Amino acid sequence: MSLKSIFGANTMSRFLLMRTVSGAGLVLVVCLATFVAVTLLPGDAANFVSGRSASPERLAEVRERLNLNDPVAERFFRWGLRAVQGDLGPALTSPRQVSEIIAPRLRNSLILASIAAALLVPLAVATGALAGALAGGSMDRGLSVISLVLLSMPEFFLGTLLAYWLGVKWHLFPPIALFDAAQGPWSNPAVLVLPCLTLVITNLGYPARIIRANVAEAMSGRVVLTARLNGIPERRIVWKYALRNCLAPGIQVISLTLLYLLGGIIVVENVFQFPGIGTLAVEATQQRDLNVVLGLVATITVIYALVMLLTDTLIILVTPKLRTLRF
Amino acid sequence: MTKTNRVRLSDRIFARFRENRARTPALAACLGAGLMIAGPWAALAETPQVGGTLRAAWVGGGAADKLDPTTWLTILELARISAVFDRLTKINENGKPELMLAQAMTPNADASVWTVKLRPGVKFHDGSPLTARDVLYSFKSAIGRGYFAATNFSMIDLQKSRMVDDLTIEFVLNAPNAEFDRVVSDASASIIKDGTTDFSTTAIGTGPYKIVNWVPGVRTELTRNEAYWGNPVALDKLDMIEIDDDNARINALLSGQIDLAVNVPPYFASQLEGAPGYSVAYGSGSTAPAFYMRQDKPPFDKAEVRQALRLAIDRKKCVEVALDGRGTVGNDLFGPSHPSYARDIPQREYDPEAARKLLDKAGIGELQVELVTAPVVGMLECATVFKESAKKAGIEISIRQISPADLYNTQSVYLQVPFGTTEWKGVSFQEMARTGLLQSSFANETANKNPAFDAAFAKAEAALDPAARNAQFAALQRSLWDDGGYIVWGIQTPVTAFSDRVGGYEGLAGAEVGFLPSGIGNLWIKH
Numbered sequence: 001m002s003l004k005s006i007f008g009a010n011t012m013s014r015f016l017l018m019r020t021v022s023g024a025g026l027v028l029v030v031c032l033a034t035f036v037a038v039t040l041l042p043g044d045a046a047n048f049v050s051g052r053s054a055s056p057e058r059l060a061e062v063r064e065r066l067n068l069n070d071p072v073a074e075r076f077f078r079w080g081l082r083a084v085q086g087d088l089g090p091a092l093t094s095p096r097q098v099s100e101i102i103a104p105r106l107r108n109s110l111i112l113a114s115i116a117a118a119l120l121v122p123l124a125v126a127t128g129a130l131a132g133a134l135a136g137g138s139m140d141r142g143l144s145v146i147s148l149v150l151l152s153m154p155e156f157f158l159g160t161l162l163a164y165w166l167g168v169k170w171h172l173f174p175p176i177a178l179f180d181a182a183q184g185p186w187s188n189p190a191v192l193v194l195p196c197l198t199l200v201i202t203n204l205g206y207p208a209r210i211i212r213a214n215v216a217e218a219m220s221g222r223v224v225l226t227a228r229l230n231g232i233p234e235r236r237i238v239w240k241y242a243l244r245n246c247l248a249p250g251i252q253v254i255s256l257t258l259l260y261l262l263g264g265i266i267v268v269e270n271v272f273q274f275p276g277i278g279t280l281a282v283e284a285t286q287q288r289d290l291n292v293v294l295g296l297v298a299t300i301t302v303i304y305a306l307v308m309l310l311t312d313t314l315i316i317l318v319t320p321k322l323r324t325l326r327f
Numbered sequence: 328m329t330k331t332n333r334v335r336l337s338d339r340i341f342a343r344f345r346e347n348r349a350r351t352p353a354l355a356a357c358l359g360a361g362l363m364i365a366g367p368w369a370a371l372a373e374t375p376q377v378g379g380t381l382r383a384a385w386v387g388g389g390a391a392d393k394l395d396p397t398t399w400l401t402i403l404e405l406a407r408i409s410a411v412f413d414r415l416t417k418i419n420e421n422g423k424p425e426l427m428l429a430q431a432m433t434p435n436a437d438a439s440v441w442t443v444k445l446r447p448g449v450k451f452h453d454g455s456p457l458t459a460r461d462v463l464y465s466f467k468s469a470i471g472r473g474y475f476a477a478t479n480f481s482m483i484d485l486q487k488s489r490m491v492d493d494l495t496i497e498f499v500l501n502a503p504n505a506e507f508d509r510v511v512s513d514a515s516a517s518i519i520k521d522g523t524t525d526f527s528t529t530a531i532g533t534g535p536y537k538i539v540n541w542v543p544g545v546r547t548e549l550t551r552n553e554a555y556w557g558n559p560v561a562l563d564k565l566d567m568i569e570i571d572d573d574n575a576r577i578n579a580l581l582s583g584q585i586d587l588a589v590n591v592p593p594y595f596a597s598q599l600e601g602a603p604g605y606s607v608a609y610g611s612g613s614t615a616p617a618f619y620m621r622q623d624k625p626p627f628d629k630a631e632v633r634q635a636l637r638l639a640i641d642r643k644k645c646v647e648v649a650l651d652g653r654g655t656v657g658n659d660l661f662g663p664s665h666p667s668y669a670r671d672i673p674q675r676e677y678d679p680e681a682a683r684k685l686l687d688k689a690g691i692g693e694l695q696v697e698l699v700t701a702p703v704v705g706m707l708e709c710a711t712v713f714k715e716s717a718k719k720a721g722i723e724i725s726i727r728q729i730s731p732a733d734l735y736n737t738q739s740v741y742l743q744v745p746f747g748t749t750e751w752k753g754v755s756f757q758e759m760a761r762t763g764l765l766q767s768s769f770a771n772e773t774a775n776k777n778p779a780f781d782a783a784f785a786k787a788e789a790a791l792d793p794a795a796r797n798a799q800f801a802a803l804q805r806s807l808w809d810d811g812g813y814i815v816w817g818i819q820t821p822v823t824a825f826s827d828r829v830g831g832y833e834g835l836a837g838a839e840v841g842f843l844p845s846g847i848g849n850l851w852i853k854h
Contacts, residue, residue, distance in 0.1 A: 042739030048391050048732075050398070050474070055769045058473030059737065093391040094543055095527050101390065160574070168581040175578040178568060178585075180542060273575045275545065283389045283544070286732040292390075 012316070019312065023305035027298060031083075034297045035076045038290045044068050045092035048287040066092050079294060088295040093287045098295040102277070104181045106299060109269070109276030111185055113261050115192060116199035120261075121254055123200065124207035125243075131208070132215025133238045144209070151205030155264050159198040159271035166194060181275035195272045199264055203257055210253040214246030221245070247318050255311035259304060375830055379854035380564040383587040384576045387569035389544040394530035396517035397469040397476045402590060402752070403569060405514055407547055410565065410847050411452075412517035412532035415443060415462070416508050417845065420834075422665040422755070424508040428457065428518055428533065428556075438505040438791055445494040449556045451520055452537045459490040464521040476515035478768055479761050482507075482788075503789035505796060506757060513758070535560045535848035544569055561831070561851035577824070580605065586829050586852060589836075591822040593651035593705065599824045608836035610821040613664045614752045615657055616649075616704050618713075620812040623774040624745035626696065630810040631689035636696075637675060637814050638682040641716035646817045648712050649705025653822065657815035660804050665755035666793070669801035672808050682720035695723045699740055700748040701731040709816055710748075742772060756800055760784055764807070773812025780806065828853040
């Protein structure tokens with residue numbers, strides 16, 4: 001039975017199937033790599049559960065209870081089998097379930113990332129379009145310099161500066177995101193301001209520059225020239241003709257930025273002690289809580305794979321040439 | 328000694344205020360042991376206010392945090408234990424045991440049997456009365472769990488120890504121990520309810536605070552125990568928040584998100600001193616960052632090598648650089664704030680020439696060693712100073728830096744590497760010895776496996792006269808000073824920072840004589 005007989009000649013569904021399969025493969029490979037990496041780190045969770053004050057016998061007992069003595073391959077297989085059924089197992093360093101630990105943290109991070117993205121995307125498109133439309137002018141040059149500065153600013157550096165100036169010095173916003181992970185940031189929305197600001201500022205440069213380049217290119221193209229000769233107002237030309245032409249690269253760059261945001265969030269969360277997946281990842285790695293680390297990695301990889309799939313699908317939908325392409 | 332007199336006066340004042348149930352230990356506060364305040368003195372003279380919430384930040388252990396008083400690992404856990412639980416005795420500001428839940432502790436003629444009379448009318452947080460059964464169970468459970476307590480209380484013969492009546496326990500010891508009233512002041516000796524095995528969600532003690540809400544790795548919300556046998560605390564609520572990152576903890580304080588921060592790194596202290604609205608308290612204590620050399624691993628199996636390294640470290644510079652001058656030079660011994668500390672032993676100085684001679688004598692000449700350390704409380708900085716100062720003695724130290732979280736990782740570093748880093752907080756020589764210097768100690772960092780030492784230690788513990796006992800402890804410290812494996816280069820000054828709204832912090836921020844932070848019950852806040 002061929003794929004074609006299952007899905008018919010529909011290129012789109014075949015594309016989706018292929019991407020789903022490769023996405024699942026990606027998740028598997030990343031989890032395996034993480035598993036190996038964490039087991040290679042010196043020490044295990046038993047050390048952190050019992051630590052310095054435990055007798056060697058007690059440590060051995062804890063190790064046995066956590067199944068840390070079993071062969072690595074067997075442990076990974078067991079974990080994988082459970083994980084595909086949606087069970088991430090118990091944490092090693094606390095009596096709770098991994099999913100129970102990750103869920104509120106993931107929600108907090110997604111809230112932070114969504115607000116940052118909601119500000120970032122329109123801002124990037126607007127500044128990119130503005131600079132591109134006025135390519136070569138002083139406004140363009142100014143924006144270009146600013147975006148380059150923002151692009152090269154590391155999150156931890158800007159985060160620390162903002163925490164100091166806006167938090168400690170001027171008392172405008174809390175420099176530390178002190179809130180109960182389970183309750184979420186809405187109990188005190190002010191804690192979101194500085195992490196969001198850091199994420200938006202440091203991530204704005206790249207998409208803005210790409211959009212600017214594409215808009216500038218489109219503005220010097222024949223379509224725009226014809227439109228201008230037809231007397232169409234300049235603003236309409238930018239929005240309707242130039243921007244539409246860079247829809248595909250725009251989606252691409254925005255999705256890349258969103259994925260990058262997921263990485264940046266780990267640093268930013270640690271600067272502001274924001275109880276999300278970033279701070280959890282650092283803590284779990286330090287404590288060698290393999291189950292939590294794996295649960296987190298699997299979750300993040302699935303999100304990555306989904307965003308990439310969505311991006312590619314959107315690009316195909318908005319690009320007529322690709323829509324009819326045969327895979 | 329003037330310090331002792333001052334403290335006694337303060338104790339008397341505290342006692343009187345307890346009787347009156349008036350919460351005005353202002354004068355006592357001013358007289359707090361060994362405490363220097365850089366900040367407005369006005370706050371001290373004010374009357375404590377009842378009520379309010381105090382938010383205090385500690386360094387914790389994350390999701391692995393526990394409420395079990397016998398399995399603690401972090402300072403936060405210790406602070407929480409002293410808030411929620413009581414012990415039979417506690418170590419007071421003089422470094423001496425003081426009765427807590429025990430009304431009397433009497434040894435027999437050779438201190439091999441101790442009779443403990445409990446304070447009547449003490450209630451657990453759930454309202455049940457404290458009985459001898461709870462006390463016996465607490466020790467049985469602590470020993471059974473296999474943590475530090477297993478060695479610390481190994482002198483108790485659980486089979487023979489018994490409950491005499493509801494409020495009397497007879498502890499039969501395996502060997503005479505004249506310091507049993509000090510031994511039971513340990514955090515692991517916290518009294519829990521008979522039959523308690525689960526500490527996963529809450530903990531029930533007899534302490535001044537009750538747990539309202541506990542989120543591991545995040546916060547512990549405590550409230551006043553109205554039925555406390557002592558003076559009820561002033562605060563309505565104490566919020567213990569976990570902020571591990573030093574910068575974040577200070578930022579949270581300076582932005583008003585918290586009122587008090589403990590474990591302030593020395594280099595932040597000067598920055599905080601000038602900040603309006605905030606004060607810094609320096610305690611005097613026994614927290615000793617140290618390097619350990621394992622005597623069972625070459626080249627540290629040679630006494631000359633250990634002595635040469637001890638002479639090759641510029642301690643003064645270490646304290647200056649690593650502790651920002653906030654501390655005192657160490658003399659390779661632990662527990663300087665305790666009565667048992669051997670004060671007569673001369674201070675070891677930096678002497679690279681003598682070190683070189685020792686190495687020549689041992690026929691070693693040039694020595695190359697690797698020191699494993701981590702960036703915590705100035706250890707890495709001190710290691711760097713050590714590396715430089717040892718060059719003059721012909722010793723080449725290479726530094727291997729690891730993550731602070733791995734410092735006590737027994738699978739890779741701790742007790743494995745020949746030359747490593749450690750830290751002992753607030754303990755006396757004898758407490759430290761039980762945990763780390765006897766053959767049975769499982770934190771025996773220097774591989775001190777010496778039957779003669781163990782025998783001499785047991786003999787000292789049995790000496791009934793405190794002066795004679797301390798003299799024997801001093802002799803043991805001398806032997807360690809002569810050829811032991813520790814390089815205790817400095818004694819750190821504990822730094823606590825707080826907003827001017829906070830009062831009654833003297834006990835908490837002051838002299839760190841016992842392993843448990845004391846005075847957590849005296850905190851109050853202006854509101």
